[in-house]
Amino acid sequence: MVRPDAGARRGSFSTGPLPVERFFQFSLLGLVASGYLAVAGSAYLDVPTIVLTGGGILLRALMLAGLVRLNLTTRAATIAAAAYAGFFPIDYFLLTHDFLSSTVHLVFFLAVLKILTARTNRDNLYIAVIAFLELLAAAILSIDFNFFLCLALFLLFAIAAFTSGEIRRSMHKAPATARGGLRNFQSRLAILAVWIAVGILTLTAGMFFLLPRTADAALSRLMAHQIRVPGYSDHVTLGDIGEFQSSSRPVMHIAIDGNRPMGSAKWRGDVLAEFDGRVWFRSGPEDPGFQDIKVAGGHISLGSHAGQQRSYRVEFTDLESRTLFFAGTPEIVEGLPEGTRVETETGCFRVPQPPPSGFHYDVASVLEEPPEATPPLNPPPILNLSRKEAYTQLPDALDPRITALAESLTAGATSDLERARALEQRLRQDYVYTLELPQRAVPDPMADFLFTRRKGNCEYFASALAVMLRTLKIPARLVTGFENGVYNPISDLWLVRASDAHSWVEAWIPGHGWCTFDATPLDLSSHPVTLLSKASLYLDAAETFWRQWVVGYDPNHQGSLADRIEQTARRLGVGWFDSLSGAESQWGARAKAWARRFGLGAVLGLLAVYLLWSVGPKLWRGLRIRRRVARVRRGEASVADATLLYERMLQVLERQGYRKPAWFTPVEFARSLASNPRGRTVEEFTVAYNALRFGGRTEAAPRLSILLDELERPVRRA
Numbered sequence: 001m002v003r004p005d006a007g008a009r010r011g012s013f014s015t016g017p018l019p020v021e022r023f024f025q026f027s028l029l030g031l032v033a034s035g036y037l038a039v040a041g042s043a044y045l046d047v048p049t050i051v052l053t054g055g056g057i058l059l060r061a062l063m064l065a066g067l068v069r070l071n072l073t074t075r076a077a078t079i080a081a082a083a084y085a086g087f088f089p090i091d092y093f094l095l096t097h098d099f100l101s102s103t104v105h106l107v108f109f110l111a112v113l114k115i116l117t118a119r120t121n122r123d124n125l126y127i128a129v130i131a132f133l134e135l136l137a138a139a140i141l142s143i144d145f146n147f148f149l150c151l152a153l154f155l156l157f158a159i160a161a162f163t164s165g166e167i168r169r170s171m172h173k174a175p176a177t178a179r180g181g182l183r184n185f186q187s188r189l190a191i192l193a194v195w196i197a198v199g200i201l202t203l204t205a206g207m208f209f210l211l212p213r214t215a216d217a218a219l220s221r222l223m224a225h226q227i228r229v230p231g232y233s234d235h236v237t238l239g240d241i242g243e244f245q246s247s248s249r250p251v252m253h254i255a256i257d258g259n260r261p262m263g264s265a266k267w268r269g270d271v272l273a274e275f276d277g278r279v280w281f282r283s284g285p286e287d288p289g290f291q292d293i294k295v296a297g298g299h300i301s302l303g304s305h306a307g308q309q310r311s312y313r314v315e316f317t318d319l320e321s322r323t324l325f326f327a328g329t330p331e332i333v334e335g336l337p338e339g340t341r342v343e344t345e346t347g348c349f350r351v352p353q354p355p356p357s358g359f360h361y362d363v364a365s366v367l368e369e370p371p372e373a374t375p376p377l378n379p380p381p382i383l384n385l386s387r388k389e390a391y392t393q394l395p396d397a398l399d400p401r402i403t404a405l406a407e408s409l410t411a412g413a414t415s416d417l418e419r420a421r422a423l424e425q426r427l428r429q430d431y432v433y434t435l436e437l438p439q440r441a442v443p444d445p446m447a448d449f450l451f452t453r454r455k456g457n458c459e460y461f462a463s464a465l466a467v468m469l470r471t472l473k474i475p476a477r478l479v480t481g482f483e484n485g486v487y488n489p490i491s492d493l494w495l496v497r498a499s500d501a502h503s504w505v506e507a508w509i510p511g512h513g514w515c516t517f518d519a520t521p522l523d524l525s526s527h528p529v530t531l532l533s534k535a536s537l538y539l540d541a542a543e544t545f546w547r548q549w550v551v552g553y554d555p556n557h558q559g560s561l562a563d564r565i566e567q568t569a570r571r572l573g574v575g576w577f578d579s580l581s582g583a584e585s586q587w588g589a590r591a592k593a594w595a596r597r598f599g600l601g602a603v604l605g606l607l608a609v610y611l612l613w614s615v616g617p618k619l620w621r622g623l624r625i626r627r628r629v630a631r632v633r634r635g636e637a638s639v640a641d642a643t644l645l646y647e648r649m650l651q652v653l654e655r656q657g658y659r660k661p662a663w664f665t666p667v668e669f670a671r672s673l674a675s676n677p678r679g680r681t682v683e684e685f686t687v688a689y690n691a692l693r694f695g696g697r698t699e700a701a702p703r704l705s706i707l708l709d710e711l712e713r714p715v716r717r718a
Helices: 006-010 018-040 047-064 074-096 099-116 121-141 145-173 185-210 215-224 240-245 385-390 400-409 416-430 445-453 458-471 531-551 555-582 584-633 640-655 666-672 679-693 698-712
Strands: 235-237 250-256 267-272 279-281 292-294 299-301 309-316 329-334 341-343 348-350 360-366 476-482 486-488 493-497 501-509 513-517
Touching: 018 047, 018 099, 018 121, 018 145, 018 185, 047 099, 074 099, 099 121, 121 145, 145 185, 235 240, 240 458, 240 501, 250 531, 267 348, 400 416, 400 445, 400 458, 416 458, 416 501, 416 513, 445 458, 458 476, 458 501, 486 531, 493 531, 640 679, 640 698, 666 679, 679 698
Parallel strands: none
Antiparallel strands: 235 279, 250 309, 250 493, 267 476, 292 341, 299 329, 309 360, 329 360, 341 348, 476 501, 486 493, 501 513
């Protein structure tokens, strides 16, 4: 069904000259690729679909470049489509269990099939429609900065496809011989498309920022369908956070007062108290131990605490969570939505529904100090009996080896704080951190982690620590949230990714209350400083700018932008006039010092740039002509070389004082030189040129080279 050389025999791309047709086909493929990248960047497609669709696009590119000869017949395409239609129920019932995902797989498979079998103009139209639908789907799924980049690429390829398609159509319909020999046709057309695309983007960007519009109103419908990274809920199964950590997608941006790091502070979110050996649950609000405070007016004050106070702003990016996240103990919170509830017993904040992307709130918190570094509270906090029983509850079928291990690891400790630290340190030292989840389900995940695998992610470490503390009658609970994140110096924000998701333990220490313990070893492979990681910070800064000044652009942002421009202009103006009035001597001294140090190098550099600008193109053109003439003399000529040799002849005659009028044909110009000593040579050159250019007789090329040498020799005077 796959015939390697069938494409060459049937002329799949014979509807126009090769340069125009190839440029057009690559432009169409660029349309599809930009739409595909936009959808893939929305994080909606699964890995197999991304890989197989990308492979199909790459295969089509190799076919257009002539590196792969592949002709998928219509019959083979029909059989493949019918086979996938039979695979669709298997995909739905056994693999994805989701009708929408299975349908997306089917649509992308048919799209790749159409791309690989396109031959006619109608097929090209189908490809353009597929690309447009891809971009439309991406606009519904995501409006982040990646979509803007793909939109710019789509616009560029659309202009290139439209212009080359019009040229292709006119050349196909023209009954007369089309003009040939266009130099650098593909590069010139590509540059034209780039300039048009840049011009369109520049004009629309200017109108976007200058016109008083509200992007929130314009894009709110799209934002309602945005796919967000899944967040935490009221229960966590062992392994959930490990899967969450496999993504490096940003979930929060945090502006810290003074951009000072918070040390080992964690972004605390939810507290889970009940554990059945596999799943952690959060007690419901009906539990009498929890007391909710309903926030009204967006502001809440929770009293003052001793310790180091820090202020910061948290902004959700792509986190679908009803839980809000804080570093330390919040004292003042502003910007809360109506209906936010605060659990006084756990200190957890929950909003009525997951807030949209861009939601932010301002916090003043007190950072937690280790209990060893702080004196006991006076009066000491008290944990009532019912809550103590809830926080020491153990799974029904707990492996007795876990209790024995906890007792052996804490032998010699004399206080609950010492016991908690001993368990924390031994788990960090004796076990290995990994994101690899168990290959198979086991009856007792905790016993498997502690005595068999001896490695796991943060959930296993935190769960093991909490369970062992409870076996020692020390109240403990699981906390879910995020690590500190990484500072982005470009945007002056702390970036928290999904890979920063974390879980740890809070244990009740007499005299101190709930204290933080983290048994997870340090992951030395996380966030390595590489060129790729630095590039990701630039992309994140661009994404932040996009969300702030494009998605959230409104009259308030417009006024802020205008005010900044005005203030900058005033500062520049004041500085300019100050320099004119009182700093002439200082500027003169600096200019002389700079001239002594860099003057000669600057002059030589400018001279070199001028020479390259003025002489470089001529030298390159002359070198290119000489190389092609040398190729003709070796007998490796093509029809396109005829025009090059004829232009070379006209340059030689022009230096000798004979210029061809623009309205003369080559034959008429040769006849006009009949009485000239060069006339006969020019006439013979013209005959050979026509034979090569229009007759395709490549054997005439060596004669053109010989006649060109004759014309370059000076005329002998009688």
